[in-house]
Amino acid sequence: MSEGTPAVIEIEVNNRKIEARKGEMLLGALRRNGIHVPTLCHMENLFPTGACRLCVVEVNGQRNLVPSCAFPVYEGMTVQTHSPRVVRARKTIIELLLADHPDDCLYCVRNGNCELQKLAEQLGVRERRYTGAKSAYKLDISSPSITRDPAKCILCGRCVRVCEEVQTVSAIDFIGRGSKATVSTAFEEGLNVSSCVNCGQCVMVCPTGALREQSHVKEVLGVLNDPNKFVVVQHAPSISVSLAEEFGLKAGTDVVGKMTAALRRLGFQRVFDTSFSADLTILEEGSELVQRLTTGGKLPMLTSCSPGWIKFVETFYPDLVENLSTCKSPQQMMGAIIKSYYAQRQGIDPKSIYSVSIMPCTAKKFEAQRPEMGSDGMPDIDAVLTTRELARIIRMRGLDLAALEPQGPDTPFGERSTAGKLFGATGGVLEAAIRTAHWLVTGSEMENLKVQAVRGLEGRKEARVKIGELELGVAAVNGLGNARKLLDELRAGRSDLHFIEVMTCPGGCIAGGGQPFIGDAEAVRxxxxxxYKIDRDEEQRVSHRNESVQRLYKEFLGKPLGEKSHHLLHTHYAPREVVM
Amino acid sequence: MVTAEKDIEEILGKYPNASRDALIPVLQAVQEARGFLSREAVLRIGRHLKLPASKIYGVATFYNQFRFQAPGRNHVQVCRGTACHVKGSAAVLESVKRVLKVNPGETTKDGEFSLEVVACIGACGLAPVICVNGEFHASVTPQKIQDILDSYRGKAR
Incomplete structure (x- = not known):
């Protein structure tokens, strides 16, 4: 152990001695020692609120049960975590929560992975002991990304906290008091007119079905059975390394080939890889950066791949909108070239193409329906499925992912570099951009392509990068709370940075709001x-060497930032008036 | 007429560099001046105190004293204190809600009446009691509500 390790003390739990760290809360010590105490409101790394009371335990000398999440350990304490009194209290809490909860588990999107359902089962709730009037609530389906069903809300407050404390968006809060309390927006309006950026981190922490993605499953199943539609799918870089967990495989298993096979079995006529358009993004964005650097454009340039982040800037930092890259995100670039270049090349009427994307993200659903994300009245992307929704469809069709023979993607938008694949994690866009910017500026490749300084899960990573004569200040930030701090530094006059990558979700897309619920911090790592392994093991590691991207420029786009690119691959963002 | 914004600015001016601990006094002052907390007022207060609108709305809805609709020309208070409750104020409140077609905290569409539920107005001997524009009506019954309220229609406060 390194220095600074807190002193270890001994406490007695369930008649057994365990070690605890001086000053920590009891719950932490219990969990580390494999003693499972249930919680509904607890959030790792955030201050305890002690709201749900499920983690109560008996401590000697305490008259009442104490919440272990907010009770510091002390030398010589003795604890009972599962005494009859404790278990009865926990069961009563669950029964009371169920008293005003809809009895529609069978129809609920969280059926099978609901924390409330699991606890009711674990604690042996088998009858309705408390009955009473059920509160009437309005379903909020106003948001293109997230559906809010207050009837299923147990007021644990995790969504409120992640929105306020992690993302610093504060679109929702506790409204009202007592039995009338709900989690809602200001003035109890729709999420669509609130400051919500659609990141879906609230969905990730919701223990029940009160918050869920706006599902596109039905639409997609519909067109898959429509003979008049040419259904194309793309999958984001992080999907192939996350989907496995939905099927009981080890976290971090790359199932790209099996997933491609599954998508074909589902009826998608072409399977493309968003990492291809990530490569394309790098050429456009890298060129834009070089242009801004050489022509005195607005700096630092901020990346524009993460739609939650875009809305965050439009809403909270309208003065920095011009710093955003004008590049569309890889999802939208892919959508745009499928309905233009690809349709032309294949002789397909773009109107008959139905373009689906599999994203780790709920904000991508919002992005896809932004009016600026299309051309000639046609949206670039028709439907967005989250990783979870894809898993749902695969299960629905009875496909055994593990048993499928891996298949390769379709040409030409299946080819990718590993740089494009890195887009899935925080720092990855930056790393890919540095590799290509080096080539754009100096005409040669970097000696060592790996940029260690921008790797890892820290909230902010900064580096100084030498590209030929240039020395660039770069930063990669994940989580909007971390982004806010950096933007405030920019507003205060900080000027040593040239290029900043921001991903909305803490950790990047690998921990996006559309990812499997089962993943913990270890899974994200x-x-x-x-x-990183894909990037280490493969040959093709820079976006500008992607031959299909090169061909796309030669046959169709011309050059990066050219007229066609401008029309199809770039857009503009504008300050946004919302309730905040 | 003094513009709405001006009185809010005046109030906020008394709280320079204030933060969240000034929220409730500011809300009270604005409600005192305007009779209610408008959407614009909430947003303006939020910008001043650097608090999100959801937070302010959350705090304001926690307390009974804040309302979000302009008061009507006639303000109806229905007492739901203990004595009035024992004497049947629940049915009285239902009757008022039915006649006015509004819930507590709301104002009728024509701006004629606003409804407020209060815990006790210190007239327990007259229970159940309602109070319209400060005038007390003693020993009311659900049947009497229509007539009482009708007698105020068209009258300015």
Whole structure:
């Protein structure tokens, strides 16, 4: 152990001695020692609120049960975590929560992975002991990304906290008091007119079905059975390293081939890889950066791949909108070239193409329906499925992912570099951009392509990068709370940075709001390592060497930032008036 | 007429560099001046105190004293204190809600009446009691509500 390790003390739990760290809360010590105490409101790394009371335990000398999440350990304490009194209290809490909860588990999107359902089962709730009037609530389906069903809300407050404390968006809060309390927006309006950026981190922490993605499953199943539609799918870089967990495989398993096979079995006529358009993004964005650097454009340039982040800037930092890259995100670039270049090349009427994307993200659903994300009245992307929704469809069709024979993607948008694949984790866009910017500026490749300084899960990573004569200040930030701090530094006059990558979700897309619920911090780390492994093991590691991208420029686009690119691959963002 | 914004600015001016601990006094002052907390007022207060609108709305809805609709020309208070409750104020409140077609905290569409539920107005001897524009009506019954309220229609406060 390194220095600074807190002193270890001994406490007695369930008549057994365990070690605890001086000053920590009891719950942490219990969990580390494999003693499972249930919680509904607890969030790792955030201050305890002690709201749900499920983690109560008996401590000697305490008259009442105490919440272990908010009770510091002390030398010589003795604890009972599963005494009859404790278990009865926990069961009563669950029964009371169920008293005003809809009895529609069978129809609920969280059926099978609901924390409330699991606890009711674990605690042996078998009858309705408390009955009473059920509160009437309005379903909020106003958001293109997230559906809010207050009837299923148990007021644990995790969504409120992640929105306020992690993302610093504060679109929702506790409204009202007592039995009338709900989690809602300001003035109890729709999420669509609130400051919500659609990141879906609230969905990730919701223990029940109160918050869920706006599902596109039905639409997609519909067109898959429509003979008049040419259904094309793309999958984001992080999907192939996350999907495995939905099927009981080890976190960090790359199932790209099996997933491709599954998508074909589902009826998608072409399977493309968003990492291809990530490569394309790098050429456009890298060129834009070089242009801004050489022509005195607005700096630092901020990346524009993460739609939650875009809305965050439009809403909270309208003065920095011009710093955003004008590049569309890889999802939208892919959508745009499928309905233009690809349709032309294949002789397909773009109107008959139905373009689906599999994303680790709920904000991508919002992005896809932004009016600026299309051309000639046609949206670039028709439907967005999250990783979870894809898993749902695969299960629905009875496909055994593990048993499928891996298949390769379709040409030409299946080819990718590992740089494009790195887009799935925080720092990855930056790393890919540095590789190509080096080539754009100096005409040669970097000696060592790996940029260690921008790797890893820290909230902010900064580096100084030498590209030929230039020395660039770069930063990669994940989580909007971390982004806010950096933007405030920019507003205060900080000027040593040239290029900043921001991903909305803490950790990047690998921990996006559309990812499997089962993943914990370890799983996220494994997904990241899987992406790094791909980058380590493959030959094709820079976006500008992607031959299909080169051909796309030669046959169709011309050059990066050219007229066609401008029309299809770039857009503009504008300040946004929302309730905040 | 003094513009709405001006009185809010005046109030906020008394709280320079204030933060979240000034929220409730500011809300009270604005409600005192305007009779209610408008959407614009909430947003303006939020910008001043650097608090999100959801937070302010959350705090304001926690307390009974804040309302979000302009008061009507006639303000109806229905007492739901203990004595009035024992004497049947629940049915009285239902009757008022039915006649006015509004819930507590709301104002009728024509701006004629606003409804407020209060815990006790210190007239327990007259229970159940309602109070319209400060005038007390003693020993009311659900049947009497229509007539009482009708007698205020068209009258300015």
């Amino acid at each position: 494994a997904r990241m390592q899987a992406l």
